[in-house]
Amino acid sequence: MSDLLLTRGLQYAGYVVEAILCLLLIWQGRWRRLRVLCLYVAALFLLDGVARSASLSFFGQRSPQYYYFYWVTDVALALGAFLLVCGFFYRAFAKDEKRWSFVRLLLPSVFVIVLGVSALSITRNYANLYTVFIIEFSQNLYFSCLVLNTLLYVMIQQLEIQDDELGLLVCGLGVQFAGEAAGLALVHVTLGQAFSQILFGLLNPVCTLGMLFIWMYAIGKSPQAVAAGRRLGKGAALQEAVVTR
Amino acid sequence: MAALILMISTGLFFFYLQVLCQKILRRQFAQEFSQSIVNANRLEFPSVRKAIEELGTSMEYPRLALTLKCDFLALTYLLKNAANVNQKYSYEERLLIVYFKVVFAAMFSRHLLKLREAPAALKLTAILEYFANVVGERVNTVRFGNLTASDYLLNL
Numbered sequence: 001m002s003d004l005l006l007t008r009g010l011q012y013a014g015y016v017v018e019a020i021l022c023l024l025l026i027w028q029g030r031w032r033r034l035r036v037l038c039l040y041v042a043a044l045f046l047l048d049g050v051a052r053s054a055s056l057s058f059f060g061q062r063s064p065q066y067y068y069f070y071w072v073t074d075v076a077l078a079l080g081a082f083l084l085v086c087g088f089f090y091r092a093f094a095k096d097e098k099r100w101s102f103v104r105l106l107l108p109s110v111f112v113i114v115l116g117v118s119a120l121s122i123t124r125n126y127a128n129l130y131t132v133f134i135i136e137f138s139q140n141l142y143f144s145c146l147v148l149n150t151l152l153y154v155m156i157q158q159l160e161i162q163d164d165e166l167g168l169l170v171c172g173l174g175v176q177f178a179g180e181a182a183g184l185a186l187v188h189v190t191l192g193q194a195f196s197q198i199l200f201g202l203l204n205p206v207c208t209l210g211m212l213f214i215w216m217y218a219i220g221k222s223p224q225a226v227a228a229g230r231r232l233g234k235g236a237a238l239q240e241a242v243v244t245r
Numbered sequence: 246m247a248a249l250i251l252m253i254s255t256g257l258f259f260f261y262l263q264v265l266c267q268k269i270l271r272r273q274f275a276q277e278f279s280q281s282i283v284n285a286n287r288l289e290f291p292s293v294r295k296a297i298e299e300l301g302t303s304m305e306y307p308r309l310a311l312t313l314k315c316d317f318l319a320l321t322y323l324l325k326n327a328a329n330v331n332q333k334y335s336y337e338e339r340l341l342i343v344y345f346k347v348v349f350a351a352m353f354s355r356h357l358l359k360l361r362e363a364p365a366a367l368k369l370t371a372i373l374e375y376f377a378n379v380v381g382e383r384v385n386t387v388r389f390g391n392l393t394a395s396d397y398l399l400n401l
Binding site: 146150153164172186214 | 248254
């Protein structure tokens with residue numbers, strides 16, 4: 001009971017932080033520069049925070065309607081995460097035509113492979129085609145996002161791309177994907193034992209909160225100093241950053 | 246397959262947390278604030294770092310651990326109480342305190358396994374230097390606020 005309360009508390013804290021981050025992006029005008037991120041956070045808030053909660057209270061936890069709705073929104077969020085990773089790749093390599101042409105080929109290829117591998121899972125279970133495919137597809141897509149995100153981070157380090165904000169955004173996404181993948185794998189390894197399910201239930205909102213806080217830190221920190229630096233010069237920008245801390 | 250994914254994703258989870266800590270530590274300060282704090286409090290971590298960087302060796306483990314631990318306690322006390330109106334750690338500081346403890350435990354386990362402790366000790370000195378810079382920066386801000394040194398003197 002207490003773990004359920006804790007999980008719910010963390011989930012609702014996550015919804016609040018999602019809404020705050022969304023407002024922060026709009027209020028400070030950062031959504032123009034971080035459009036994909038803003039759309040993803042908005043989708044996270046609307047689908048995970050609003051629509052799922054509404055569906056839960058309307059249909060109930062054990063209803064098939066809620067079950068289907070949950071997994072459909074999960075696929076939508078997985079697709080959103082994949083697009084967000086694509087957006088980060090674009091930001092990192094948009095100015096490098098040669099590498100961007102390679103990445104432009106890589107990303108759709110990964111998507112097609114994930115789709116193909118997930119379609120194979122249908123052959124193992126004809127009884128429940130729709131849900132088996134959806135669950136498999138969303139889990140595979142999340143894991144491929146984790147791999148792509150790590151690949152992006154390694155490339156940023158190797159090519160010495162000086163973009164601290166992007167580095168932190170990638171880092172936040174990595175914490176979310178890695179934590180979620182680890183939790184899900186633990187459930188599979190322990191064959192769904194109670195403690196692993198409780199851990200997974202807690203780990204998921206904690207990782208989401210971690211990601212949102214890292215993004216807030218990334219958005220709140222670097223551009224402020226850059227903007228101030230343009231107005232007042234480097235020394236003044238640093239002084240201002242010190243004062244506003 | 247699930248066990249492999251569990252290992253990879255757990256590793257990546259901690260890797261990303263470490264990356265985050267390193268990104269925070271890479272913050273550029275307006276000037277070298279740490280030196281005055283080191284001198285005023287007779288902290289020893291710069292000499293530990295110098296010994297590792299220049300000579301490639303550090304002091305014997307018990308002394309090294311004690312030195313770094315004492316500096317950590319002094320600096321975390323200052324972080325909370327020196328020129329800090331709220332008397333609370335910020336989120337970054339909390340994360341770095343946890344990171345320090347994890348790296349310290351890693352250094353201890355390296356010592357037990359008879360591996361080199363120097364890389365972990367260098368990471369610890371980097372964290373301590375960051376803390377000293379934050380304390381120094383705060384003290385500097387409280388002394389002068391938005392004023393330059395000459396403005397401050399004119400307003401006396």
